[in-house]
Amino acid sequence: MRSPFRLRRVAAAAAVALGTVLTGTLLTGPALAAPAAAEEIPEFSHEDCPALPDGAVPGYWLCNAVVVSGGEFSFGSFEQQIETPMRLVYANGFDAETFEETAILASFESEWMTVQEGIFGDPFVTAVYAKPEAVDLDLVNGNVQLDLKVRLKNPLLGRHCTIGTDDDPIELDLTIGTTNPPPPNEPISGSPPVDVSTDPWVVKTTLVDNAFAVPGADDCGIADSANWLVDLIAGLPSAAGGNTAIFEQYVAAKSYTDL
Template identity: 85%
Template sequence: MAAVAAVALGAVLTGTALAAPAAAEEIPEFSHEDCPELPAGAEPGYWLCNAVVVSGGEFSFGSFEQNIETPMRLVYANGFDADTFEETAILASFESEWMQVREGIFGDRFLSAVYAKPEAVDLDLVNGNVQLDLKVRLGNPFLGWNCTIGTNSNPIELNLTVGTTNPPPPNEPISGSPPVDVSTDPWVVKTTLVDNAFSVPGADNCGIGDSANWMVNLIAGLPSAAGKNTAIFEQYVAAKSYTEL
Protein backbone atom coordinates (compact mmCIF):
# COMPACT_ATOMS: atom_id res chain seq x y z
CA MET A 1 0.00 0.00 0.00
CA ALA A 2 1.68 2.94 -1.12
CA ALA A 3 3.14 4.48 0.79
CA VAL A 4 4.37 6.84 1.47
CA ALA A 5 5.78 6.55 2.54
CA ALA A 6 7.07 8.41 -0.34
CA VAL A 7 9.08 10.10 -0.60
CA ALA A 8 12.24 12.16 -0.21
CA LEU A 9 15.93 11.90 -0.91
CA GLY A 10 17.82 12.37 2.32
CA ALA A 11 21.23 11.38 1.01
CA VAL A 12 21.24 13.91 -1.82
CA LEU A 13 19.93 16.66 0.41
CA THR A 14 22.57 16.12 3.05
CA GLY A 15 25.45 16.10 0.62
CA THR A 16 26.15 12.38 0.15
CA ALA A 17 28.12 11.65 -3.02
CA LEU A 18 26.13 10.32 -5.95
CA ALA A 19 26.76 7.04 -7.72
CA ALA A 20 27.67 6.92 -11.40
CA PRO A 21 24.93 7.94 -13.89
CA ALA A 22 22.55 5.18 -14.94
CA ALA A 23 21.74 4.23 -18.50
CA ALA A 24 19.05 6.22 -20.31
CA GLU A 25 15.56 5.39 -19.03
CA GLU A 26 12.05 6.73 -19.06
CA ILE A 27 11.81 9.49 -16.48
CA PRO A 28 8.48 10.70 -15.06
CA GLU A 29 7.30 14.26 -15.42
CA PHE A 30 7.67 16.62 -12.48
CA SER A 31 5.99 19.80 -11.32
CA HIS A 32 7.41 22.38 -8.91
CA GLU A 33 4.20 24.43 -8.83
CA ASP A 34 3.50 23.40 -5.22
CA CYS A 35 6.86 24.53 -3.85
CA PRO A 36 6.16 26.12 -0.45
CA GLU A 37 7.05 29.65 0.54
CA LEU A 38 10.28 29.88 2.48
CA PRO A 39 10.35 30.93 6.14
CA ALA A 40 10.87 34.61 6.82
CA GLY A 41 14.52 35.56 6.46
CA ALA A 42 15.52 32.35 4.66
CA GLU A 43 18.31 32.58 2.07
CA PRO A 44 17.01 31.08 -1.23
CA GLY A 45 20.46 29.81 -2.12
CA TYR A 46 20.42 27.50 0.90
CA TRP A 47 17.10 25.87 -0.05
CA LEU A 48 15.91 23.22 -2.51
CA CYS A 49 12.42 22.41 -3.70
CA ASN A 50 12.07 18.68 -4.34
CA ALA A 51 9.43 17.08 -6.55
CA VAL A 52 9.26 13.35 -5.83
CA VAL A 53 7.60 10.51 -7.73
CA VAL A 54 7.43 7.16 -5.93
CA SER A 55 7.09 4.85 -8.91
CA GLY A 56 7.34 1.39 -7.39
CA GLY A 57 8.17 -0.74 -4.39
CA GLU A 58 6.10 -2.17 -1.55
CA PHE A 59 4.15 -1.02 1.48
CA SER A 60 3.08 -3.96 3.64
CA PHE A 61 1.85 -4.09 7.22
CA GLY A 62 -0.13 -6.49 9.31
CA SER A 63 -1.85 -8.84 6.86
CA PHE A 64 -1.93 -6.24 4.06
CA GLU A 65 0.68 -6.76 1.35
CA GLN A 66 0.61 -4.16 -1.41
CA ASN A 67 2.94 -3.50 -4.30
CA ILE A 68 3.16 0.15 -5.32
CA GLU A 69 1.76 0.18 -8.84
CA THR A 70 0.25 3.67 -8.93
CA PRO A 71 2.71 6.56 -8.52
CA MET A 72 2.65 8.73 -5.43
CA ARG A 73 3.82 12.33 -5.74
CA LEU A 74 5.01 14.77 -3.14
CA VAL A 75 6.67 18.16 -3.02
CA TYR A 76 8.73 19.46 -0.14
CA ALA A 77 11.42 22.00 0.54
CA ASN A 78 14.55 21.59 2.59
CA GLY A 79 17.24 24.03 3.52
CA PHE A 80 19.66 25.35 6.08
CA ASP A 81 19.62 28.34 8.36
CA ALA A 82 22.32 30.67 7.02
CA ASP A 83 23.62 31.34 10.55
CA THR A 84 23.20 28.05 12.44
CA PHE A 85 23.14 25.64 9.45
CA GLU A 86 20.28 23.79 11.14
CA GLU A 87 18.33 21.85 8.52
CA THR A 88 14.58 22.27 8.10
CA ALA A 89 12.08 20.46 5.85
CA ILE A 90 8.65 21.74 4.79
CA LEU A 91 6.09 19.33 3.33
CA ALA A 92 4.00 21.12 0.68
CA SER A 93 1.84 18.45 -1.00
CA PHE A 94 1.26 14.70 -1.21
CA GLU A 95 -0.84 13.05 -3.91
CA SER A 96 -1.90 9.42 -4.21
CA GLU A 97 -4.76 7.44 -5.69
CA TRP A 98 -7.22 4.94 -4.25
CA MET A 99 -6.04 1.34 -4.64
CA GLN A 100 -8.04 -1.82 -4.12
CA VAL A 101 -6.51 -3.79 -1.26
CA ARG A 102 -9.28 -6.31 -0.60
CA GLU A 103 -11.62 -7.89 -3.13
CA GLY A 104 -15.33 -7.78 -2.45
CA ILE A 105 -16.86 -10.63 -0.52
CA PHE A 106 -19.07 -11.42 -3.51
CA GLY A 107 -16.53 -10.41 -6.13
CA ASP A 108 -17.96 -6.91 -6.52
CA ARG A 109 -15.74 -3.84 -6.79
CA PHE A 110 -18.08 -1.38 -5.16
CA LEU A 111 -20.05 -2.43 -2.06
CA SER A 112 -17.74 -4.80 -0.22
CA ALA A 113 -14.32 -4.27 -1.82
CA VAL A 114 -11.91 -2.22 0.32
CA TYR A 115 -9.82 0.62 -1.07
CA ALA A 116 -6.85 2.39 0.49
CA LYS A 117 -5.20 5.75 -0.01
CA PRO A 118 -2.01 6.85 1.79
CA GLU A 119 -1.88 10.41 3.11
CA ALA A 120 1.11 12.29 4.49
CA VAL A 121 0.96 13.85 7.94
CA ASP A 122 4.49 15.30 8.23
CA LEU A 123 8.02 14.99 6.88
CA ASP A 124 11.45 15.71 8.28
CA LEU A 125 15.08 14.94 7.43
CA VAL A 126 17.27 13.60 10.25
CA ASN A 127 20.84 12.32 9.87
CA GLY A 128 20.32 11.65 6.16
CA ASN A 129 17.12 9.67 6.70
CA VAL A 130 13.62 10.69 5.65
CA GLN A 131 11.16 10.63 8.53
CA LEU A 132 7.74 10.40 6.89
CA ASP A 133 4.59 10.25 8.99
CA LEU A 134 1.62 8.67 7.20
CA LYS A 135 -1.91 7.55 7.72
CA VAL A 136 -3.73 5.19 5.36
CA ARG A 137 -7.35 6.00 4.57
CA LEU A 138 -9.60 2.98 3.98
CA GLY A 139 -12.96 3.21 2.32
CA ASN A 140 -16.09 1.45 1.15
CA PRO A 141 -19.80 2.08 1.78
CA PHE A 142 -19.75 0.08 5.03
CA LEU A 143 -16.57 1.53 6.54
CA GLY A 144 -17.29 5.03 5.28
CA TRP A 145 -14.54 7.22 3.82
CA ASN A 146 -13.07 8.62 7.04
CA CYS A 147 -11.69 5.30 8.29
CA THR A 148 -7.91 5.45 8.77
CA ILE A 149 -5.00 3.36 9.93
CA GLY A 150 -2.95 5.89 11.84
CA THR A 151 -4.10 9.43 12.60
CA ASN A 152 -2.61 12.91 12.61
CA SER A 153 -1.78 12.53 16.30
CA ASN A 154 -0.73 8.86 16.07
CA PRO A 155 0.63 8.27 12.56
CA ILE A 156 2.62 5.47 10.97
CA GLU A 157 6.18 6.73 11.51
CA LEU A 158 8.58 5.71 8.75
CA ASN A 159 12.33 6.26 9.10
CA LEU A 160 13.40 5.73 5.49
CA THR A 161 17.03 5.16 4.57
CA VAL A 162 19.18 4.40 1.55
CA GLY A 163 21.34 2.32 3.87
CA THR A 164 20.64 -0.93 5.72
CA THR A 165 17.91 -1.31 8.32
CA ASN A 166 18.20 -2.92 11.75
CA PRO A 167 14.70 -4.26 12.47
CA PRO A 168 13.56 -6.46 15.34
CA PRO A 169 12.66 -10.05 14.37
CA PRO A 170 11.07 -11.64 12.49
CA ASN A 171 12.11 -9.06 9.85
CA GLU A 172 15.70 -9.21 8.63
CA PRO A 173 17.83 -6.24 7.50
CA ILE A 174 17.14 -4.84 4.04
CA SER A 175 19.04 -2.18 2.10
CA GLY A 176 18.06 0.76 -0.03
CA SER A 177 20.12 2.10 -2.91
CA PRO A 178 22.11 5.35 -3.08
CA PRO A 179 21.01 8.12 -5.44
CA VAL A 180 22.02 7.88 -9.08
CA ASP A 181 21.88 10.72 -11.60
CA VAL A 182 19.45 9.90 -14.43
CA SER A 183 19.04 13.40 -15.90
CA THR A 184 20.88 16.71 -15.78
CA ASP A 185 18.19 18.91 -17.38
CA PRO A 186 16.28 18.91 -15.16
CA TRP A 187 18.47 17.42 -12.45
CA VAL A 188 16.83 14.10 -11.52
CA VAL A 189 18.11 11.30 -9.33
CA LYS A 190 16.77 7.82 -8.74
CA THR A 191 17.04 6.00 -5.43
CA THR A 192 15.35 3.44 -3.19
CA LEU A 193 14.45 4.20 0.43
CA VAL A 194 13.55 1.43 2.87
CA ASP A 195 12.27 0.84 6.40
CA ASN A 196 11.14 -2.41 8.00
CA ALA A 197 11.47 -1.47 11.66
CA PHE A 198 8.29 0.59 12.09
CA SER A 199 5.09 -0.26 13.94
CA VAL A 200 1.53 0.39 12.78
CA PRO A 201 -1.35 1.50 15.05
CA GLY A 202 -4.89 0.22 14.91
CA ALA A 203 -7.84 1.53 12.91
CA ASP A 204 -9.74 4.68 13.80
CA ASN A 205 -13.10 6.18 12.85
CA CYS A 206 -14.26 3.13 10.87
CA GLY A 207 -18.01 2.63 10.60
CA ILE A 208 -20.60 4.60 12.53
CA GLY A 209 -19.19 5.62 15.89
CA ASP A 210 -16.01 3.54 15.44
CA SER A 211 -18.20 0.42 15.28
CA ALA A 212 -16.03 -1.25 12.62
CA ASN A 213 -12.60 -0.53 14.12
CA TRP A 214 -12.43 -4.01 15.61
CA MET A 215 -13.25 -5.64 12.27
CA VAL A 216 -10.57 -3.69 10.38
CA ASN A 217 -8.04 -4.56 13.08
CA LEU A 218 -8.99 -8.23 12.91
CA ILE A 219 -8.82 -8.47 9.12
CA ALA A 220 -5.70 -6.32 8.75
CA GLY A 221 -3.81 -7.78 11.71
CA LEU A 222 -3.55 -4.48 13.59
CA PRO A 223 -1.97 -3.05 15.61
CA SER A 224 1.17 -4.48 14.00
CA ALA A 225 4.39 -4.45 16.03
CA ALA A 226 7.76 -3.33 14.70
CA GLY A 227 9.50 -6.09 12.80
CA LYS A 228 6.38 -7.20 10.92
CA ASN A 229 6.01 -4.36 8.41
CA THR A 230 7.93 -3.21 5.34
CA ALA A 231 8.19 -0.06 3.24
CA ILE A 232 10.25 0.01 0.03
CA PHE A 233 9.95 3.21 -2.01
CA GLU A 234 11.54 3.29 -5.46
CA GLN A 235 11.54 6.93 -6.45
CA TYR A 236 12.71 9.74 -8.68
CA VAL A 237 13.51 13.19 -7.30
CA ALA A 238 13.82 16.43 -9.28
CA ALA A 239 15.42 19.15 -7.17
CA LYS A 240 15.61 22.86 -7.94
CA SER A 241 17.27 25.59 -5.96
CA TYR A 242 14.97 28.39 -4.88
CA THR A 243 17.24 30.68 -6.89
CA GLU A 244 15.99 28.83 -10.02
CA LEU A 245 12.28 29.09 -9.19
Protein backbone atom coordinates in the same frame (compact mmCIF):
# COMPACT_ATOMS: atom_id res chain seq x y z
CA MET B 1 27.78 31.31 -0.43
CA ARG B 2 28.02 28.07 -2.34
CA SER B 3 26.46 28.01 -5.78
CA PRO B 4 22.96 26.49 -6.21
CA PHE B 5 24.46 23.73 -8.37
CA ARG B 6 26.98 22.80 -5.66
CA LEU B 7 24.20 22.81 -3.07
CA ARG B 8 22.11 20.46 -5.15
CA ARG B 9 24.99 18.03 -5.60
CA VAL B 10 25.88 17.95 -1.92
CA ALA B 11 22.24 17.61 -0.91
CA ALA B 12 21.79 14.62 -3.19
CA ALA B 13 24.98 12.98 -2.01
CA ALA B 14 24.14 13.24 1.66
CA ALA B 15 20.77 11.53 1.44
CA VAL B 16 17.53 11.23 -0.40
CA ALA B 17 13.99 11.80 -0.81
CA LEU B 18 9.31 9.61 0.14
CA GLY B 19 10.63 8.28 0.73
CA THR B 20 11.15 10.06 -0.49
CA VAL B 21 13.29 12.57 -0.77
CA LEU B 22 16.52 14.29 -0.70
CA THR B 23 18.42 16.00 2.00
CA GLY B 24 22.00 16.66 2.91
CA THR B 25 24.55 18.81 4.56
CA LEU B 26 26.38 21.77 3.17
CA LEU B 27 29.65 20.44 4.47
CA THR B 28 30.28 16.79 3.68
CA GLY B 29 28.62 13.79 2.03
CA PRO B 30 29.43 10.55 0.16
CA ALA B 31 30.07 10.71 -3.54
CA LEU B 32 27.19 10.16 -5.92
CA ALA B 33 26.91 6.84 -7.71
CA ALA B 34 27.66 6.78 -11.41
CA PRO B 35 24.84 7.93 -13.73
CA ALA B 36 22.45 5.19 -14.82
CA ALA B 37 21.77 4.30 -18.42
CA ALA B 38 19.11 6.32 -20.25
CA GLU B 39 15.62 5.49 -19.02
CA GLU B 40 12.12 6.88 -19.07
CA ILE B 41 11.91 9.72 -16.56
CA PRO B 42 8.54 10.69 -15.03
CA GLU B 43 7.22 14.21 -15.35
CA PHE B 44 7.61 16.57 -12.41
CA SER B 45 5.90 19.72 -11.24
CA HIS B 46 7.30 22.32 -8.86
CA GLU B 47 4.09 24.35 -8.76
CA ASP B 48 3.42 23.32 -5.14
CA CYS B 49 6.79 24.50 -3.81
CA PRO B 50 6.09 26.10 -0.42
CA ALA B 51 6.95 29.66 0.53
CA LEU B 52 10.24 29.99 2.40
CA PRO B 53 10.40 31.05 6.05
CA ASP B 54 11.09 34.68 6.83
CA GLY B 55 14.78 35.45 6.50
CA ALA B 56 15.61 32.30 4.49
CA VAL B 57 18.37 32.60 1.88
CA PRO B 58 16.96 31.12 -1.39
CA GLY B 59 20.35 29.78 -2.46
CA TYR B 60 20.40 27.52 0.60
CA TRP B 61 17.03 25.95 -0.16
CA LEU B 62 15.82 23.24 -2.54
CA CYS B 63 12.32 22.39 -3.69
CA ASN B 64 12.05 18.64 -4.26
CA ALA B 65 9.42 17.05 -6.48
CA VAL B 66 9.28 13.31 -5.79
CA VAL B 67 7.62 10.49 -7.70
CA VAL B 68 7.47 7.13 -5.91
CA SER B 69 7.08 4.87 -8.94
CA GLY B 70 7.30 1.40 -7.40
CA GLY B 71 8.11 -0.71 -4.40
CA GLU B 72 6.03 -2.05 -1.53
CA PHE B 73 4.01 -0.78 1.41
CA SER B 74 2.92 -3.78 3.45
CA PHE B 75 1.68 -3.98 7.01
CA GLY B 76 -0.24 -6.46 9.10
CA SER B 77 -1.92 -8.85 6.69
CA PHE B 78 -1.97 -6.31 3.82
CA GLU B 79 0.77 -6.95 1.25
CA GLN B 80 0.56 -4.05 -1.16
CA GLN B 81 2.77 -3.45 -4.18
CA ILE B 82 3.03 0.19 -5.28
CA GLU B 83 1.68 0.10 -8.83
CA THR B 84 0.41 3.68 -9.17
CA PRO B 85 2.72 6.65 -8.51
CA MET B 86 2.73 8.63 -5.28
CA ARG B 87 3.82 12.25 -5.64
CA LEU B 88 5.38 14.44 -2.98
CA VAL B 89 6.64 18.04 -2.94
CA TYR B 90 8.67 19.43 -0.08
CA ALA B 91 11.38 21.98 0.57
CA ASN B 92 14.54 21.55 2.57
CA GLY B 93 17.12 24.16 3.43
CA PHE B 94 19.68 25.43 5.87
CA ASP B 95 19.96 28.41 8.15
CA ALA B 96 22.64 30.62 6.59
CA GLU B 97 24.41 31.07 9.94
CA THR B 98 23.86 27.83 11.92
CA PHE B 99 23.41 25.43 8.95
CA GLU B 100 20.52 23.86 10.87
CA GLU B 101 18.28 22.03 8.41
CA THR B 102 14.54 22.52 8.08
CA ALA B 103 12.01 20.61 5.95
CA ILE B 104 8.60 21.88 4.83
CA LEU B 105 6.03 19.43 3.47
CA ALA B 106 3.94 21.04 0.70
CA SER B 107 1.85 18.29 -0.89
CA PHE B 108 1.36 14.53 -1.06
CA GLU B 109 -0.77 12.84 -3.71
CA SER B 110 -1.66 9.18 -4.10
CA GLU B 111 -4.37 7.10 -5.73
CA TRP B 112 -6.71 4.50 -4.29
CA MET B 113 -5.27 0.97 -4.24
CA THR B 114 -7.26 -2.25 -3.85
CA VAL B 115 -6.28 -3.97 -0.59
CA GLN B 116 -9.22 -6.35 -0.24
CA GLU B 117 -11.01 -7.88 -3.22
CA GLY B 118 -14.79 -7.98 -3.13
CA ILE B 119 -16.05 -11.14 -1.47
CA PHE B 120 -18.29 -11.88 -4.44
CA GLY B 121 -16.08 -10.20 -6.99
CA ASP B 122 -17.93 -6.90 -6.75
CA PRO B 123 -15.77 -3.74 -6.83
CA PHE B 124 -18.08 -1.63 -4.67
CA VAL B 125 -19.85 -3.05 -1.62
CA THR B 126 -17.36 -5.57 -0.22
CA ALA B 127 -14.08 -4.46 -1.81
CA VAL B 128 -11.79 -2.25 0.30
CA TYR B 129 -9.53 0.46 -1.11
CA ALA B 130 -6.69 2.29 0.61
CA LYS B 131 -4.89 5.58 0.01
CA PRO B 132 -1.84 6.81 1.95
CA GLU B 133 -1.97 10.40 3.22
CA ALA B 134 0.98 12.35 4.61
CA VAL B 135 0.79 13.81 8.11
CA ASP B 136 4.30 15.26 8.47
CA LEU B 137 7.83 15.03 7.11
CA ASP B 138 11.24 15.66 8.63
CA LEU B 139 14.86 14.99 7.66
CA VAL B 140 17.06 13.60 10.44
CA ASN B 141 20.62 12.28 10.08
CA GLY B 142 20.16 11.64 6.37
CA ASN B 143 16.89 9.71 6.85
CA VAL B 144 13.43 10.74 5.74
CA GLN B 145 10.99 10.60 8.62
CA LEU B 146 7.59 10.42 6.95
CA ASP B 147 4.43 10.19 9.06
CA LEU B 148 1.46 8.67 7.25
CA LYS B 149 -2.07 7.55 7.80
CA VAL B 150 -3.93 5.24 5.42
CA ARG B 151 -7.50 6.13 4.49
CA LEU B 152 -9.84 3.21 3.75
CA LYS B 153 -12.83 3.35 1.40
CA ASN B 154 -15.84 1.06 1.62
CA PRO B 155 -19.56 1.89 2.04
CA LEU B 156 -19.72 0.05 5.36
CA LEU B 157 -16.71 1.84 6.86
CA GLY B 158 -17.92 5.42 6.44
CA ARG B 159 -15.99 8.39 5.09
CA HIS B 160 -13.44 8.89 7.85
CA CYS B 161 -11.97 5.42 8.42
CA THR B 162 -8.18 5.43 8.69
CA ILE B 163 -5.29 3.30 9.86
CA GLY B 164 -3.25 5.71 11.93
CA THR B 165 -4.30 9.28 12.68
CA ASP B 166 -2.78 12.75 12.78
CA ASP B 167 -2.00 12.21 16.48
CA ASP B 168 -0.94 8.57 16.14
CA PRO B 169 0.46 8.10 12.61
CA ILE B 170 2.48 5.37 10.97
CA GLU B 171 6.02 6.66 11.54
CA LEU B 172 8.43 5.71 8.75
CA ASP B 173 12.17 6.25 9.14
CA LEU B 174 13.25 5.78 5.54
CA THR B 175 16.90 5.21 4.69
CA ILE B 176 19.13 4.49 1.73
CA GLY B 177 21.23 2.37 4.09
CA THR B 178 20.51 -0.93 5.84
CA THR B 179 17.73 -1.34 8.38
CA ASN B 180 17.96 -3.02 11.79
CA PRO B 181 14.45 -4.37 12.41
CA PRO B 182 13.23 -6.63 15.20
CA PRO B 183 12.34 -10.19 14.12
CA PRO B 184 10.78 -11.73 12.18
CA ASN B 185 11.88 -9.09 9.65
CA GLU B 186 15.48 -9.22 8.48
CA PRO B 187 17.65 -6.25 7.44
CA ILE B 188 17.03 -4.78 4.00
CA SER B 189 18.95 -2.06 2.16
CA GLY B 190 18.03 0.92 0.05
CA SER B 191 20.16 2.39 -2.70
CA PRO B 192 22.04 5.72 -2.95
CA PRO B 193 20.98 8.41 -5.42
CA VAL B 194 22.03 7.98 -9.03
CA ASP B 195 21.86 10.78 -11.60
CA VAL B 196 19.43 9.82 -14.38
CA SER B 197 18.91 13.26 -15.96
CA THR B 198 20.65 16.62 -16.02
CA ASP B 199 17.88 18.62 -17.72
CA PRO B 200 16.03 18.67 -15.45
CA TRP B 201 18.39 17.41 -12.76
CA VAL B 202 16.87 14.12 -11.49
CA VAL B 203 18.16 11.36 -9.25
CA LYS B 204 16.80 7.86 -8.73
CA THR B 205 17.00 6.13 -5.36
CA THR B 206 15.34 3.55 -3.12
CA LEU B 207 14.36 4.26 0.48
CA VAL B 208 13.45 1.48 2.89
CA ASP B 209 12.13 0.87 6.40
CA ASN B 210 10.97 -2.41 7.93
CA ALA B 211 11.28 -1.54 11.61
CA PHE B 212 8.11 0.53 12.04
CA ALA B 213 4.89 -0.29 13.90
CA VAL B 214 1.35 0.30 12.64
CA PRO B 215 -1.53 1.35 14.93
CA GLY B 216 -5.07 0.10 14.72
CA ALA B 217 -8.04 1.45 12.79
CA ASP B 218 -9.85 4.63 13.80
CA ASP B 219 -13.25 6.18 13.10
CA CYS B 220 -14.49 3.23 11.03
CA GLY B 221 -18.24 2.68 10.92
CA ILE B 222 -20.75 4.45 13.11
CA ALA B 223 -19.12 5.53 16.40
CA ASP B 224 -16.03 3.36 15.73
CA SER B 225 -18.23 0.28 15.46
CA ALA B 226 -16.18 -1.23 12.61
CA ASN B 227 -12.70 -0.59 14.05
CA TRP B 228 -12.52 -4.15 15.36
CA LEU B 229 -13.44 -5.56 11.94
CA VAL B 230 -10.75 -3.61 10.12
CA ASP B 231 -8.20 -4.60 12.76
CA LEU B 232 -9.23 -8.27 12.41
CA ILE B 233 -9.01 -8.30 8.61
CA ALA B 234 -5.82 -6.22 8.43
CA GLY B 235 -4.00 -7.84 11.35
CA LEU B 236 -3.74 -4.61 13.35
CA PRO B 237 -2.21 -3.20 15.41
CA SER B 238 0.97 -4.59 13.87
CA ALA B 239 4.15 -4.46 15.95
CA ALA B 240 7.54 -3.44 14.55
CA GLY B 241 9.13 -6.34 12.70
CA GLY B 242 6.06 -7.27 10.69
CA ASN B 243 5.80 -4.34 8.27
CA THR B 244 7.76 -3.14 5.23
CA ALA B 245 8.08 0.05 3.19
CA ILE B 246 10.18 0.11 0.02
CA PHE B 247 9.91 3.32 -2.00
CA GLU B 248 11.55 3.32 -5.44
CA GLN B 249 11.56 6.93 -6.46
CA TYR B 250 12.74 9.75 -8.65
CA VAL B 251 13.55 13.19 -7.25
CA ALA B 252 13.78 16.43 -9.25
CA ALA B 253 15.33 19.19 -7.13
CA LYS B 254 15.50 22.87 -7.94
CA SER B 255 17.19 25.63 -6.02
CA TYR B 256 14.84 28.41 -5.00
CA THR B 257 17.07 30.71 -7.01
CA ASP B 258 15.97 28.80 -10.14
CA LEU B 259 12.24 28.73 -9.48
